[in-house]
Every structure is written in structure tokens, then in C-alpha cells.
Amino acid sequence: AQKITQTQPGMFVQEKEAVTLDCTYDTSDPSYGLFWYKQPSSGEMIFLIYQGSYDQQNATEGRYSLNFQKARKSANLVISASQLGDSAMYFCAMREGLGNTGKLIFGQGTTLQVKP
Amino acid sequence: GAVVSQHPSWVICKSGTSVKIECRSLDFQATTMFWYRQFPKQSLMLMATSNEGSKATYEQGVEKDKFLINHASLTLSTLTVTSAHPEDSSFYICSALQGAGGAADTQYFGPGTRLTVL
Numbered sequence A: 001a002q003k004i005t006q007t008q009p010g011m012f013v014q015e016k017e018a019v020t021l022d023c024t025y026d027t028s029d030p031s032y033g034l035f036w037y038k039q040p041s042s043g044e045m046i047f048l049i050y051q052g053s054y055d056q057q058n059a060t061e062g063r064y065s066l067n068f069q070k071a072r073k074s075a076n077l078v079i080s081a082s083q084l085g086d087s088a089m090y091f092c093a094m095r096e097g098l099g100n101t102g103k104l105i106f107g108q109g110t111t112l113q114v115k116p
Numbered sequence B: 001g002a003v004v005s006q007h008p009s010w011v012i013c014k015s016g017t018s019v020k021i022e023c024r025s026l027d028f029q030a031t032t033m034f035w036y037r038q039f040p041k042q043s044l045m046l047m048a049t050s051n052e053g054s055k056a057t058y059e060q061g062v063e064k065d066k067f068l069i070n071h072a073s074l075t076l077s078t079l080t081v082t083s084a085h086p087e088d089s090s091f092y093i094c095s096a097l098q099g100a101g102g103a104a105d106t107q108y109f110g111p112g113t114r115l116t117v118l
Helices: none
Strands: A010-014 A019-021 A032-039 A046-052 A064-069 A074-079 A088-096 A110-115 B004-007 B010-013 B019-025 B032-038 B044-051 B067-073 B076-081 B090-098 B106-109 B113-117
Touching: A010 A019, A019 A110, A032 A064, A032 A074, A032 B106, A046 A064, A046 A074, A046 B106, A074 A088, B004 B090, B010 B019, B019 B032, B019 B090, B019 B113, B032 B067, B032 B076, B044 B067, B076 B090
Parallel strands: A010 A110, B010 B113
Antiparallel strands: A019 A074, A032 A046, A032 A088, A064 A074, A088 A110, B004 B019, B019 B076, B032 B044, B032 B090, B067 B076, B090 B106, B090 B113
16 A cells, blocks of 8 residues: 555646645554655755654745644645746655654655746 | 765766766765665655665665665765666665654755666
8 A cells, every 4th residue: 555645646836826735644653754855857856844743733844834634644735935946846755753764655746837 | 954965967878887876965974875766757766775884775676786785984875786777777866864764854865866778
């Protein structure tokens, strides 16, 4: 079974609007971390935001926020005021805490295109 | 965020030759590094976990004799693709783990190496 699921292969958003990229996860580990990375066409993976399973508040980093709904096992990324430079592939990833090796499990990715 | 470099950024080689890719953590020490392979428009596929001073741990289906990993210091891991063939052509990305591997520790990625085998 998929541990990280991103159901949107591609998304479009108008410049300056907000967009939500979906991510659901599956784990029985009580301690885990959720990450979002951005991969522009250059290929580099850029770390955006982190949410811990015990965090009470949703993580925010500038224009990025994570809508963490623990009961639903979802960790959606919200990008506010989209910019043309936000066009990229976005990956959701999870690290399980117990007995871990530091490995990240990645979702399939969502390609975001920002329209001018 | 922390910086990870990768060299070379691209390489073209003839079939049968070996190619070495370096991954360096520039501003932190990384006991653990990871090597991924990515095909166009697809997700990252973990190939192996590289641990400083010990043997790498390979994922199922990855040939350890084909993809040699050496993590000789806390800032350097290398991936050598031995006797490369056209099917080895891909985008290879390394990452370095900042921390001991707890749930909150972040992996920082290198810029990737595009390998083309003719």
C-alpha cells in the first residue's frame, strides 16, 4: 500500500492566487515527520516545510503553510499568492520515527503550473 | 538551509565505462547520506543509504556491485556506476541528513547529476 499519496498529477493556478496541493499518508507509527519539497525544472530538490506528528499548530514558512489534519492523515501544502517561479514539481514525504534509518518515503509528486 | 553539492552536474560516457559521482555536505557533517535515482516526471527512487564508516544499505532490487557507494568522511559520499550501460542513464540525486535520523531531521539534497550512457 502507498504510504504517501499525492492524487493530483498536475495543477494549474493563476498568478497571485492561492493553491492547495494534496497529500495523504499512512502510518501506524505515533512519531513521524512530514516534509514538502519543491523540484523546479533544474532538478534540485528544495526543502520547503516540515510538520511533526506531535506539533499542535500547522507549520508555516513564508508563503507556504501546511494544513495538517492528523485524524484524516492529510498534510496538504498551501501556497499563497502564487508566483511564476512557483511552477515546479512538488513532493510530499514522510519519515517514520521509530526504528527509522532516516529514510524518507516520497509521494508521486504534483506538477504545478502558475499562469500569468 | 544547509548546502549539499554534487559533482559532476552532468556526464556523458560510453557504454562499459565507470562513472563516479560525488556528494558533499558543505556546512554540516552528515553521518548518513542517501542516493536516489529519478526518471522523468517520476518520483525519487531510493537506491541506498550511505553511512559514514560502514557499508551502505541497498534497497531491494538495487545491484550493490553495480552501484558502489563509499562514505569515507562525514562530508563526502561517492556513488560509482560501474560498467555503465544505456539503461543506467538517469538523474541521480544525493541527499545528506542533518541530524541523527529522528522524525524531525531534514534531508538536504544536492543539485543532481544527469548521466547519459551512449
